[in-house]
Amino acid sequence: MPEPQPIVAFAWIASHPWLYPLLEALHVVGIGLLLGSLVLLELRVWGLGASLPVEPLARLALPLSLAGFGLAATTGLTMFISQPGELLANRVFVVKMALLMLAGLNAASFHARGGLQSLDRFARMQTLVSLGLWLAVIICGRWIAYY
Incomplete structure (x- = not known):
């Protein structure tokens, strides 16, 4: 199988003196929005801040999480x-993409089964899985450069 070649029209992005670092910084901002708002909601699922109603907190946190993910x-x-060829050849990048997919499936499952409404043991376990997956995604993201 031939190795994927860079899309010539976009190869300049990786070597641009300020664009690629700006993309990296915005990537971190997105991760911060995503994870920060998710952690607040997940803590509420675990019972912390029980005086805060779940639904209004979710209406605030979930759009921020989606914006951060976007x-x-x-x-x-x-x-x-x-640099698609380089990244696809990097095992850590591939693992990161698999973890992202699992995090998305976990979130879809959580909301499809009404995890915010039930706040049951399974919902709490899904929030632990969510946090673990997102932390693993972040670790893999940093590790890509060193692998």
């Missing part, structure tokens, strides 16, 4: 298209 995904995709 920013991280957009900047990540832009960085990816600048």
